[in-house]
Amino acid sequence: MEGGNFVNPLTQKIGFIGGGNMAKAICEGIVSKGLVPYGQIHVSGPRIHNLTWWSERGCHATQENGSLVENADIVFISVKPHILHTAIEEIKKTHPIMHQSKLFVSILAGITLKQLEHVLSEFGGRIIRVMPNTPMTVGEGCTLISPHHSATQEDIYLVNQILSITGTCREIPENLINVAGALTSSGPAFIYMAIEALADGAVKMGLPRVLASELAAQMTLGAAKMARDTGKHTGRLKDEVCSPGGTTIQGVYALEKGGMRAAFMDAIENSTKKAAEMAGHK
Ligand SMILES: NC(=O)C1=CN([C@@H]2O[C@H](COP(=O)(O)OP(=O)(O)OC[C@H]3O[C@@H](n4cnc5c(N)ncnc54)[C@H](OP(=O)(O)O)[C@@H]3O)[C@@H](O)[C@H]2O)C=CC1
Numbered sequence: 001m002e003g004g005n006f007v008n009p010l011t012q013k014i015g016f017i018g019g020g021n022m023a024k025a026i027c028e029g030i031v032s033k034g035l036v037p038y039g040q041i042h043v044s045g046p047r048i049h050n051l052t053w054w055s056e057r058g059c060h061a062t063q064e065n066g067s068l069v070e071n072a073d074i075v076f077i078s079v080k081p082h083i084l085h086t087a088i089e090e091i092k093k094t095h096p097i098m099h100q101s102k103l104f105v106s107i108l109a110g111i112t113l114k115q116l117e118h119v120l121s122e123f124g125g126r127i128i129r130v131m132p133n134t135p136m137t138v139g140e141g142c143t144l145i146s147p148h149h150s151a152t153q154e155d156i157y158l159v160n161q162i163l164s165i166t167g168t169c170r171e172i173p174e175n176l177i178n179v180a181g182a183l184t185s186s187g188p189a190f191i192y193m194a195i196e197a198l199a200d201g202a203v204k205m206g207l208p209r210v211l212a213s214e215l216a217a218q219m220t221l222g223a224a225k226m227a228r229d230t231g232k233h234t235g236r237l238k239d240e241v242c243s244p245g246g247t248t249i250q251g252v253y254a255l256e257k258g259g260m261r262a263a264f265m266d267a268i269e270n271s272t273k274k275a276a277e278m279a280g281h282k
């Protein structure tokens with residue numbers, strides 16, 4: 001699903017168990033697009049002083065994961081993977097029975113639908129596994145979605161609606177979500193490093209830092225749009241920049257000598273393997 005311009009505001013209350021970086025990115029993304037106001041968003045976490053970012057904006061913050069679930073219609077589980085069991089146990093302690101079946105959306109890297117089903121079975125909830133990324137803060141997210149069989153078509157539509165408003169949202173078989181997530185969810189960090197390194201090179205050659213960073217980011221945005229929108233293979237796009245005997249091919253040679261391609265490939269392999277390892281966390 002692609003993000004559109006027309007926004008039909010949601011009536012559902014959206015909850016986040018865990019109010020860290022990724023939860024904030026989802027919140028910012030959906031509020032800035034007008035899908036929900038801050039007042040329709042609930043968040044829980046163990047330290048109320050770490051939730052001021054939320055309360056300052058008018059979201060409802062609580063230390064009790066149980067009351068968060070009770071109050072929200074859609075619950076994003078957004079704690080770190082190794083905290084999942086603790087967070088769910090906290091719900092069971094205060095709210096062993098839910099009065100309504102809930103829709104749980106896990107954003108946890110590695111944690112499988114089978115594991116989520118096991119952990120959440122007592123609530124009789126419907127489950128969807130997703131892998132978002134932080135660029136959704138600025139409306140350019142790239143989210144993957146793998147629904148559990150307990151999720152209804154309406155649930156899947158709703159989650160697609162929420163996540164595609166902040167970028168793209170693509171349904172993917174669960175067996176591919178770790179590798180696709182390494183690319184889309186970890187990938188922004190790799191690209192920030194590339195932007196930073198390119199700017200460093202320009203600073204080394206005398207360009208002021210602020211200008212170097214601004215130009216590196218805009219150039220990356222343009223190159224990404226070319227790769228996405230022109231339909232041309234990236235190898236061809238690269239060739240179109242490399243004038244024979246020119247400046248660019250000298251830079252391309254330096255990158256090849258430095259093992260840039262192998263380093264990026266290793267980055268994706270390592271991140272994919274780590275997601276699989278995380279599924280071992282109890
Ligand atoms: N960051 C990213 O780009 C992406 C992250 N994800 C996934 O999102 C999840 C969160 O990652 P991220 O936002 O980076 O991590 P953060 O550390 O920023 O956020 C985790 C949050 O969970 C809170 N928390 C800790 N224990 C509990 C608990 N028992 N109950 C409720 N909340 C709790 C923490 O509160 P406190 O700080 O007070 O301890 C913190 O606010 C992970 O599972 C990750 O795999 C997925 C895709 C991309």
Ligand SMILES: O=C(O)[C@@H]1CCC=N1
Nearest residue numbers: 108109181185186187
């Ligand atoms: O680094 C992590 O584990 C999370 C999941 C994907 C992006 N950030």
